[in-house]
Amino acid sequence: xxxxxxxxxxxxxxxxxxxxxxxxxxxxxxxxxxxxxxxxxxxxxxxxxxxxxxxxxxxxxxxxxxxxxxxxxxxxxxxxxxxxxxxxxxxxxxxxxxxxxxxxxxxxxxxxxxxxxxxxxxxxxxxxxxxxxxxxxxxxxxxxxxxxxxxxxxxxxxxxxxxxxxxxxxxxxxxxxxxxxxxxxxxxxxxxxxxxxxxxxxxxxxxxxxxxxxxxxxxxxxxxxxxx
Numbered sequence: 001x002x003x004x005x006x007x008x009x010x011x012x013x014x015x016x017x018x019x020x021x022x023x024x025x026x027x028x029x030x031x032x033x034x035x036x037x038x039x040x041x042x043x044x045x046x047x048x049x050x051x052x053x054x055x056x057x058x059x060x061x062x063x064x065x066x067x068x069x070x071x072x073x074x075x076x077x078x079x080x081x082x083x084x085x086x087x088x089x090x091x092x093x094x095x096x097x098x099x100x101x102x103x104x105x106x107x108x109x110x111x112x113x114x115x116x117x118x119x120x121x122x123x124x125x126x127x128x129x130x131x132x133x134x135x136x137x138x139x140x141x142x143x144x145x146x147x148x149x150x151x152x153x154x155x156x157x158x159x160x161x162x163x164x165x166x167x168x169x170x171x172x173x174x175x176x177x178x179x180x181x182x183x184x185x186x187x188x189x190x191x192x193x194x195x196x197x198x199x200x201x202x203x204x205x206x207x208x209x210x211x212x213x214x215x216x217x218x219x220x221x222x223x224x225x226x227x228x
Contacts, residue, residue: 009135011037011131012061013036013037016206017128019128028126028188029188034105034122034125045112054139056104056105057136059101059105060134062131065128071097075088103126107121162220164219165219166222171183186213190204208228210228
């Protein structure tokens, strides 16, 4: 089998310490804020010249928590309840031959820092903290946007939103600039598709806090917020 070498150019700094709760696609929770920090070899501001003129970027990255030996030609998409098998190349499953992910994110700003050189601040990313990034490309509307596109099984599976009950006394424990993002993440139902017990208490690790919650029918209720 032929192989190629691919270098890590950057890593994502995000509020997700684990993969639990990360939105299933980029752009679903626009309030999420993350920072792309380049590896020392690639901390050259010339490589980013002109990038501020684009509103969105493509990120090519690695599902670093899904690396395994071998691969399966079929997977079980969570959006189909985890019971129906689809071809791996007809899904966005992390369990792929090369474990590559593709995300479209909003570019919020370019900042020159003393510690990390030039960094990129982005919104709506679906990457875990520390995720390796292999490439960054500008999103080009005239070529990348397809208004007549169809989405296969995702057109009918949908992304059902939960009603989030987050008591103000608990919500106030989160930093103010993290509250909207936390509410957005919770509304997209972080639970695995196979776990639906209303008695179970789930824990979302987000922005240095442990947010504990239950879900009954379509209502998610936050029970506790603990600083880690």
